[in-house]
């Protein structure tokens with residue numbers, strides 16, 4: 065479960081995020097809504113431990129990400145947090161399959177090629193498993209990036225606009241896969257978006273206002 069307490073985060077001494085209390089029970093999902101520049105990415109990065117907040121706590125299963133240091137925080141992120149980046153961070157020289165297998169392999173997990181292939185097939189990418197990211201459309205790359213995140217079975221999946229490049233059919237498919245994989249793993253989805261099509265899947269919402 066995710067708990068945020070008195071979180072202040074921003075840049076150059078100026079707070080963008082000021083969130084006194086938020087909690088998301090295990091397996092529940094939450095949407096972060098707000099106009100461009102309102103701090104959605106700042107909040108996601110604070111939860112992921114990729115940005116050091118000014119103050120406050122971000123507890124994931126009772127571990128405070130904010131107070132973890134260096135390699136400890138990286139290891140915690142690797143084990144517990146999956147991130148679907150807005151810029152997808154696919155490795156251009158590797159096939160989709162190898163993009164998915166890289167992180168778990170680097171972390172010492174066995175190469176589960178069958179499960180990776182199955183996940184790409186579930187995402188409608190059966191014909192593209194051995195293609196490089198640049199050979200695919202933006203929507204296809206986005207689905208591959210989601211498969212890569214889900215593959216590692218994180219406790220919490222953070223996403224910035226994961227459905228924005230997808231047409232209605234694939235938007236529904238990706239949401240179904242995200243929700244199904246989260247349910248199987250008892251994981252929570254925390255998704256920042258402008259995409260009103262996916263509002264209906266979420267019961268909890270954090271609304272960020274324009275930054276003054």
Ligand SMILES: Nc1ncnc2c1ncn2[C@@H]1O[C@H](COP(=O)(O)OP(=O)(O)O)[C@@H](O)[C@H]1O
Pocket residue numbers: 075076080098099100101102103104105106107275
């Ligand atoms: N690295 C940075 N350095 C300074 N200011 C930043 C940085 N990243 C974001 N900001 C500022 O913080 C505010 C929130 O940005 P961001 O979290 O990216 O918003 P959103 O994701 O909602 O569009 C914006 O005013 C933006 O200009």
Ligand SMILES: [Mg+2]
Pocket residue numbers: 104105106150224
């Ligand atoms: Mg953003």
